[in-house]
Amino acid sequence: MRILLIQPMMNMRPMDTRLKTRMSPSLALLTLLRLTPEGNEVILINENLQPLDFDNPADLVGITVTLDVMPRACRIAEEFQRRGIPVVAGGIHITACPEECLPHFDAVCVGPAERVWARMVQDAAGKQLNRIYRDMENFRGEELASPLYGGIDTSPYLYSNVITTSHGCPNRCDFCYNSCKNRLYVRRPIPDVLSDIKDLKTRHILFIDDNFIGDASYTRLLLQELRGMNLKWSAAVTTKILDFPELLDLMEKTGCQSLFIGFETLNNSALQGVHKDNRFERYEALIKAIHDRGIMINASLVFGLDGDGPEVFPRTLDWLVKNRIETMTAHILTPYPGTELYRRMEAEGRITQRDLSQYNTAHVVFAPRDMTAEELYNGYLWMYRRFYAFRSILRRMPQMKKQRMSYLLFNLLYRKFGRLTAILAWLVSMGALGRWAARLSYRIR
Known part of the structure; x- marks a missing residue:
């Protein structure tokens, strides 16, 4: 069979540039490439890189679906189905809301694909596709397949050096997909x-x-294995890392450069309202512990939580600058369908927008409780403008000289002048640009 695996065009946020659309290849599709039985021809198509030709001959189409690309995925499916080609879909949104997604596709994969993808391909070849493929009971980390990293040309991507050590999260914060009913948490074998x-x-x-x-305990074992490998690496952690100073020590020794941390808000009551196990009074001790080890911080923030009014924006900006937070990723609170937050807001009649293409954390799709929708949206944009203003960049400059190059590259070339950098990428490949940045930042050749 000839199989097309498609990554739909992403919906860029106001601060995004072409750099974002070509950040890294889809690990989901590279994993399907690994799992596809021999004897089948597989073509990977990323709409962010190339236009999609609906007349491309195929026997089966597979689409990976995140929430905000769902409308585009439905249009893609409709075009291929009109040509008599079956279309199957999987991904985080499909797993969260399989019943709502099913009418748009010939079949859907709920949860991990490792146990079911080969069967879907076989059933499609025999024209006997089932509607739902789901096999998650007692799923083990040992079953997680490695992406076929060498299966595509990585030069169009800024980075292709992305790895997962686990799937899911043991926490169940209301606004996160991990509060959905079909989510797993498993660790890969080290x-x-x-x-x-x-x-x-x-x-x-x-x-x-x-x-x-x-x-x-798993992270500790992994970090011990990373010792001596001379890596430079980054990861996402929760504020609970403060409870594990020995892990922070190992992170420093194994080459950790930055940590993405979900601070979310400075308001404890707002945190409790979404069952986020953070406490604001611990934040500055956490920041000091990380900075003392020469590790930078990317602060993830959510605006629009119940309990946060318009004053949250200047207060948060002042706090970020005071603590020399190196980078920030801000989000407008978005009730993803399937999450506990969505169920609650739906029951309260607070969902104001049903167009899923707007659900990319850059639009207000619900009725905020403590500010207007306009105040929330404008405050979100204001945070990005002020945080990445020259004055803020200078005031947040890391005290350790070894961090300054990577800090300036991200703050200036990726955020402040991202559009100019994206134009530069037309002259050199994204991959070359990423390698150049790593070389300047970390002396990696």
């Missing part, structure tokens, strides 16, 4: 993770787990 690192043939690694420290 030898598999080490094998992926070796396959990538680079010292610069981006771990993209939902929560790199979801199982502290």
Whole structure:
């Protein structure tokens, strides 16, 4: 069979540039490439890189679906189905809301694809597709397949050195997909993770787990194995990392450069309202512990939580600058369908927008409780403008000289002048640009 695996065009947020659309390849599609039985021809198509030709001959189409690309995925499916080609879909949105998604596709995959993808391909070949494929009971981390990293040309991507050590998260914050009914949390065998690192043939690694420290004992064993590998790496953790100083020590020793942390808000009552296990009074001790070890911080923030009014924006900006937070990723609170937050807001009649293309954390799709929708949206944009203004960049400059190059590259070339940098990428490949940045930042060749 000839199979097309498609990543739909992403919906860019106001601060995004072409750099965002070409950040890294889809690990989901690379994993399907690994899982496809021999004897089938597989073509990977990323709409962010190339236009989609609906007359491209195929026997089966597979689409990976995140929430905000769902409308585009439906249009893609409709076009291929009109040509008599079956279309199957999977991904985080499909897993969260399979019943709502099913009418748009010939079949859907709920949860991990490792146990079901080969069966879907076989059933499609025999024209006997079932409607729903789901096999998650007692799913083990040992079953998680490695992406086929060498299966595509990575030069169009800024980074292709992305690895997962786990799937899911043990926490169940109301606004996160991990509060959905079909989510799992499993850890990959450490030898598999080490094998992926070796396959990538680079010292610069981006771990993209939902929560790199979801199982502290596992993380400790992994970090011990990373010692001596001379890596430079980044990951996402929760504020609970403060409870594990020995992990922070190991992170420093193994080459951790930055940590993405979900601070979300400075308001404890707002945190409690979404069952986020953070406490504001611990934040500054956490920041000091991380900075003392020469590690930078990317603060993830959510605006629009119940209890946060318009004053949250200047207060948060002042706090970020005071604590020299190196980078910030801000989000407008978005009630993803399938989450506990969505169920609650739906019951309260607070959902104001049904167009899923707007659900990319850059639009107000619900009725805020403590500010107007306009105040929330304008405050969100104001935060980005002020945080990445020259004055703020200078005031937040890391005290450790070794961090300044990577700090300036991100704050200036990626955020402040991202559109100019994206134009530069037309002259050189994204991959070359990423390698150049790593070389300047970390002396990685």
